[in-house]
Amino acid sequence: MNVITRGVRNAFRNNIRTGSIVVILGLSIALALSMLLAHQAVGKKIDNVKGTVGNTISISPAGFRGFNGGGGNPLTQTQIDSVSKINHVSSVSESLSDRLTSSNTNLVSSIDAGALGRRFASNGSGSGTVSIGGNAPDLANFTPPVTVVGTNDPTNLDSAGGGTFTLKSGQIFDGASTANVALVGSTLATKNSLVVGSTFTAYGATIKVAGIYGTGNTFGDSQLIMPLATVQTLSSQPGDITSATAKVDSIDNLASTTTAIKNSLGSSADVTNDQTTTQDTISSLQNIKSISLYSVIGAVVAGAVIIFLTMLMIVRERRREIGVLKAIGASNLKVIGQFMTEAVTLTVLAAIIGILIAIVAADPITKTLVNNSTSNSTTTSVTLFGAGAGASVSVSGGPAAGGGNFVARGRGLGRVGSSLTNIHAAVGFSIVIYGLLAALGIAIVGSSIASWTIAKVRPAEVMRSE
Amino acid sequence: MLKVEKLTKSFSSGGNTVTAVDNISLEVDDGKFVSIIGRSGSGKSTLLSLLGTLDKPSSGTIELGGQDVTKLRDHALIKYRASSIGFVFQSYNLVPNLSAIENVMLPMEFAGMAKSERRPRAEQLLEQVGLDETKQQRRPGRLSGGEQQRVAIARALANKPKLILADEPTGNLDSQNGKMIFDLLHQLSKKENTTIIVVTHDSTIAGKTEKTYELLDGKLKGKSK
Numbered sequence: 001m002n003v004i005t006r007g008v009r010n011a012f013r014n015n016i017r018t019g020s021i022v023v024i025l026g027l028s029i030a031l032a033l034s035m036l037l038a039h040q041a042v043g044k045k046i047d048n049v050k051g052t053v054g055n056t057i058s059i060s061p062a063g064f065r066g067f068n069g070g071g072g073n074p075l076t077q078t079q080i081d082s083v084s085k086i087n088h089v090s091s092v093s094e095s096l097s098d099r100l101t102s103s104n105t106n107l108v109s110s111i112d113a114g115a116l117g118r119r120f121a122s123n124g125s126g127s128g129t130v131s132i133g134g135n136a137p138d139l140a141n142f143t144p145p146v147t148v149v150g151t152n153d154p155t156n157l158d159s160a161g162g163g164t165f166t167l168k169s170g171q172i173f174d175g176a177s178t179a180n181v182a183l184v185g186s187t188l189a190t191k192n193s194l195v196v197g198s199t200f201t202a203y204g205a206t207i208k209v210a211g212i213y214g215t216g217n218t219f220g221d222s223q224l225i226m227p228l229a230t231v232q233t234l235s236s237q238p239g240d241i242t243s244a245t246a247k248v249d250s251i252d253n254l255a256s257t258t259t260a261i262k263n264s265l266g267s268s269a270d271v272t273n274d275q276t277t278t279q280d281t282i283s284s285l286q287n288i289k290s291i292s293l294y295s296v297i298g299a300v301v302a303g304a305v306i307i308f309l310t311m312l313m314i315v316r317e318r319r320r321e322i323g324v325l326k327a328i329g330a331s332n333l334k335v336i337g338q339f340m341t342e343a344v345t346l347t348v349l350a351a352i353i354g355i356l357i358a359i360v361a362a363d364p365i366t367k368t369l370v371n372n373s374t375s376n377s378t379t380t381s382v383t384l385f386g387a388g389a390g391a392s393v394s395v396s397g398g399p400a401a402g403g404g405n406f407v408a409r410g411r412g413l414g415r416v417g418s419s420l421t422n423i424h425a426a427v428g429f430s431i432v433i434y435g436l437l438a439a440l441g442i443a444i445v446g447s448s449i450a451s452w453t454i455a456k457v458r459p460a461e462v463m464r465s466e
Numbered sequence: 467m468l469k470v471e472k473l474t475k476s477f478s479s480g481g482n483t484v485t486a487v488d489n490i491s492l493e494v495d496d497g498k499f500v501s502i503i504g505r506s507g508s509g510k511s512t513l514l515s516l517l518g519t520l521d522k523p524s525s526g527t528i529e530l531g532g533q534d535v536t537k538l539r540d541h542a543l544i545k546y547r548a549s550s551i552g553f554v555f556q557s558y559n560l561v562p563n564l565s566a567i568e569n570v571m572l573p574m575e576f577a578g579m580a581k582s583e584r585r586p587r588a589e590q591l592l593e594q595v596g597l598d599e600t601k602q603q604r605r606p607g608r609l610s611g612g613e614q615q616r617v618a619i620a621r622a623l624a625n626k627p628k629l630i631l632a633d634e635p636t637g638n639l640d641s642q643n644g645k646m647i648f649d650l651l652h653q654l655s656k657k658e659n660t661t662i663i664v665v666t667h668d669s670t671i672a673g674k675t676e677k678t679y680e681l682l683d684g685k686l687k688g689k690s691k
Contacts, residue, residue: 002575006564013563324559327520328621329548329576331541459547460521 003334007341011349022349025306025442029347029354030361032299033435037362038369039292046285050251054282057258057273059083059244059265072268074240079265083246086260088253093153094241096231099145100224105202109144110191110222117144146188148202148224150231152176154183157213157225165220170196170211177227180234181210185221203234251279288369300438303347307446311343315450319457326459336451343447344440351439355432468494468517468629468661473526475512486512487523488684494677496628497659499652501672504681510665511633513681517663518551518631519543531628548577552622552660554651556634558614560606566617567592567602573624591620595650612643619650623658630655632664636671648674 012018059080063072074096084092100107111117151157152175157165173181182202184194189212194200198209207226215221232238248257254273262271315322325335475487486509494500504510515521517528519535528535530550538546552573560569570588579587592602595616606614615635622630632651636644648671655662664675672678680687 009563320559321561324553324555324561325572325576326544327518327547327553328573329544329625330572331544331576334576458521460515 003337004341007338008345010338010342011345018346018349021306021310021346022353025303025347025350026353026357028299028303028306029351029435029438029442030357032296032303032438033354033358033431034362034365035292035295035299036434037358037431038366039289039296041366042285042289042292042370046282046289049282049285054274054279055248055251055254057246057248057254057261057271059246059261060270061242062268062270064242064270074237074242075244075265075269076241077239079268080241080244082264083244083261086246086257086264088249088257089246089261090249091153091247093151093156093245093247094228095152095243096150096228096235096237096240097242098148098150098231098235098237100148100202101145102143104204105146105200107146107188107192107200107202107224109146110185110187111144111218113142113144118142146222146224147219148182148226148231150226150228152228154225154227157183164215166214168212168214170209173210173227175227176229178229178233179227180205180207180230181226182207183211183213183225184209185223186212186214187218187221188223191222205234251282285370292369300442303350303438303442304446307343307347307442308449310346311339311447311450312453314342315339315453322454322457323459326457332455336454339450339454340443340447343443343450347439347443347446348436351435354439355435358431358435467496467529467531468492468663469527469529470517471527471529473513473516473528474524475509475516475521476524486684487516489526490684490686491526492679492686494661494663496661497655498677499655499662499664499675500677500679501664501666501675502679502681503666503669503672505667508681509684510681512684514631514633514663514665517629518553519547545577548573549625550628552624552627552630554615554618554622554630554632554635556637558606558611558618558638560614560617560621562606565603565605566597566609566613566620569606569617570620570624573621577625579625587624588620591623592617594623594654595620610643611639612646615639615643615647616650619647619654623654623660626658626660628661630660630662632662634666635664636666636668644668644671 059075061072061074064074075094080092080094083089102108154172154175157172167183168186170183172183173179182200184192189195189209192200194209194212196209196211199206200209201207202224213221213225228241232240246257246261248254258271258273262269265271322335326332470490470492473487473490474485476483476485478484488509490513502510502513512521516523519528519538523536526536535543535546560566561572564572567585567588570591571584574584574587589599589602597613597616597620601609601613606617609617615638619635622632630651635651636647639647651662651664652674654660664671666672
């Protein structure tokens with residue numbers, strides 16, 4: 001038997017006390033590890049959000065407000081190419097919006113004109129057959145046009161109106177395609193009895209249905225999505241772009257990149273971003289990150305205090321035994337080593353329990369923290385993004401009937417709320433190492449005063465108490 | 467030989483100086499069985515602490531085998547205690563969660579004895595004090611007072627010390643067990659040629675030792691035999 005064995009055995013002298021200490025200390029370590037995992041998960045999420053959500057800059061022709069008014073000249077490919085070369089711009093997606101009426105398609109809109117549609121048709125604000133046909137408005141038989149969006153980034157489609165793009169059947173075409181293919185909104189497909197493989201006519205050409213999608217949004221489900229090059233060719237608008245979205249590598253670079261784009265495009269384009277809104281949302285995560293860090297420190301300190309008080313109590317209780325050990329030849333180092341081993345044994349047992357609890361509890365704790373802390377801000381964000389999306393419709397050329405349009409900006413913002421709460425505290429091997437290191441640290445710090453007390457115990461005291 | 471010269475130990479207590487051991491000198495030959503008697507508070511236990519190097523004297527010297535132990539530094543004192551002194555306490559002071567044999571092996575470990583030698587030596591000592599194999603594996607809580615004191619004596623003998631200091635070794639035992647422990651100590655002092663100093667207030671026991679010193683208010687009043 002040696003110092004280590006005796007120290008380990010001493011840890012089990014009183015099973016009830018050992019059990020209680022281990023459970024309390026284990027909960028403390030579990031809290032520390034859970035908070036550490038939450039801290040890591042939230043940190044990763046912040047980095048991820050900064051690099052993927054809200055890091056877009058919308059570019060539209062200056063003064064252009066879609067089919068709802070405004071004017072200006074479309075953006076050109078040269079302008080977009082110059083934007084692509086600006087620092088921190090990781091990609092630029094482009095789109096061209098247009099409308100199809102009975103004069104250039106056999107499709108019938110799935111949207112009922114209603115009072116709003118007829119009002120916009122009557123005041124000639126750029127809606128429906130009125131402006132396109134150049135004839136007096138036939139309000140009684142007015143049918144909203146079918147919006148077609150040409151895009152070079154069909155894999156990043158989503159509805160700015162709050163809906164989420166879901167491909168229901170078929171497949172998404174290639175962004176660089178020049179083929180006469182289209183993705184058809186589900187209500188538009190139903191209205192016109194279209195399925196994957198069906199054809200319809202637009203701009204005098206036969207278009208094949210490549211896929212059917214849904215968004216849960218009435219306007220979104222009544223649109224057509226086609227390759228950008230195809231729409232530019234068929235609508236005789238070669239090289240024209242009515243909306244572009246530049247993606248920035250991190251939200252941290254959003255402001256400077258926006259300025260750079262504005263400087264590059266000058267007065268020919270309106271350049272906007274949603275930095276403030278996204279940063280407000282991220283700030284809630286930053287708060288959780290800070291809280292979790294303080295909790296880690298607090299839990300580790302609490303653990304050290306628990307083991308400190310425990311060891312102090314044990315040393316006081318065994319003062320005579322320490323005196324006896326010293327009297328029969330034990331050095332301070334051996335006695336301290338024995339008590340340190342006892343402290344390490346207790347904390348390692350607690351660490352094992354703590355790690356097991358943390359494995360089970362870390363994810364729910366993280367989610368609860370994130371859900372509680374972001375519920376207010378995400379609610380606000382979603383509302384704001386909804387409003388932003390509405391504005392985006394006008395900017396990007398959506399019809400007066402309202403609703404969303406298919407642009408990358410809408411996609412990003414629409415997903416911020418759900419993205420923030422979609423956090424997983426991943427438990428890896430490193431957490432076991434952290435747990436054991438925490439236990440070791442707690443044991444050393446917590447038993448240091450006890451060790452000092454041991455060193456101060458004089459062997460003669462055992463004789464005096466006889 | 468144990469040679470004590472002008473040994474004094476003073477404490478500060480409440481602003482006053484208390485002299486627990488006052489200018490004591492004595493000599494004890496090797497293998498002698500000696501008793502120190504005195505009333506409670508007479509300084510018996512303080513003297514025993516000084517002789518066992520558990521405490522440092524205010525002045526004076528203690529020589530054991532020609533070595534002045536009062537000049538030893540703390541680290542050397544630990545080694546000295548482990549190899550040269552054995553203690554037997556009134557309340558046994560065995561480590562409760564170790565078995566009898568593990569308690570006896572403890573000072574051997576502290577003295578640096580090889581692991582392979584410890585167990586046979588402990589078994590031999592426990593047999594010598596009359597503890598059978600079954601009881602050797604028991605923890606102190608499952609042994610009687612007399613048996614625990616026998617384990618304590620075996621522990622004191624573990625490193626073949628020159629001096630065994632026993633503080634009221636029969637104080638917690640009935641007369642029969644007390645006599646048995648006394649006889650055992652007496653027998654060991656002869657067999658192992660170990661000097662044994664027993665502190666007691668039992669004059670019957672003191673009367674059976676080879677030499678008896680009496681302490682009064684920290685001073686050696688006299689010796690008999």
